[in-house]
Amino acid sequence: MQKTKPMPSQAECNPGDPEEHFLWALRNMPAFAGSGVITHSGFLRKWSKHLWEAGFAHRDYLASLADENGNIHVSKLPEQQIKFQEAFRGPQHQYNGAARWVRADEPEPEVTVIPDIRQMTQQENWALAYQLQAAGYKIPDPPQPSKARVFEESEVSHEQ
Numbered sequence: 682m683q684k685t686k687p688m689p690s691q692a693e694c695n696p697g698d699p700e701e702h703f704l705w706a707l708r709n710m711p712a713f714a715g716s717g718v719i720t721h722s723g724f725l726r727k728w729s730k731h732l733w734e735a736g737f738a739h740r741d742y743l744a745s746l747a748d749e750n751g752n753i754h755v756s757k758l759p760e761q762q763i764k765f766q767e768a769f770r771g772p773q774h775q776y777n778g779a780a781r782w783v784r785a786d787e788p789e790p791e792v793t794v795i796p797d798i799r800q801m802t803q804q805e806n807w808a809l810a811y812q813l814q815a816a817g818y819k820i821p822d823p824p825q826p827s828k829a830r831v832f833e834e835s836e837v838s839h840e841q
Contacts, residue, residue, distance in 0.1 A: 689704065707725045743758075765781075769793065796809075
């Protein structure tokens with residue numbers, strides 16, 4: 682019975698296969714305290730393909746494209762097929778699920794512009810306020826002044 686390796690070594694990977702191109706390099710990626718990340722090979726294959734589609738290529742693969750003088754014409758280089766599109770709505774941070782990977786030729790979405798209410802007319806501001814109210818938004822009351830009172834020692838009764 683022949684054993685099969687779920688994770689081929691660098692020498693065993695097919696550099697022309699996007700799912701194997703980086704597979705060997707994604708194994709046991711460094712993490713905290715010197716330990717490596719153990720991840721299912723299915724994820725690593727998807728990540729390898731993702732890097733390939735993003736336009737990355739390993740040095741050994743590029744060397745195989747070179748002519749006898751060591752030159753590579755740009756037409757031989759892999760094309761970038763995907764690009765990262767920042768979140769078009771919501772907060773601009775890495776945890777916003779509206780950010781995504783799209784085809785490289787996908788147009789950028791229209792940017793959402795929040796109006797500056799200081800530049801709007803009173804009627805426009807009221808219309809906006811009514812829309813917010815109709816959608817269930819409650820505008821909080823302004824904070825009230827503190828009603829706490831400081832008592833001086835002479836005012837405090839020490840009776841028991």
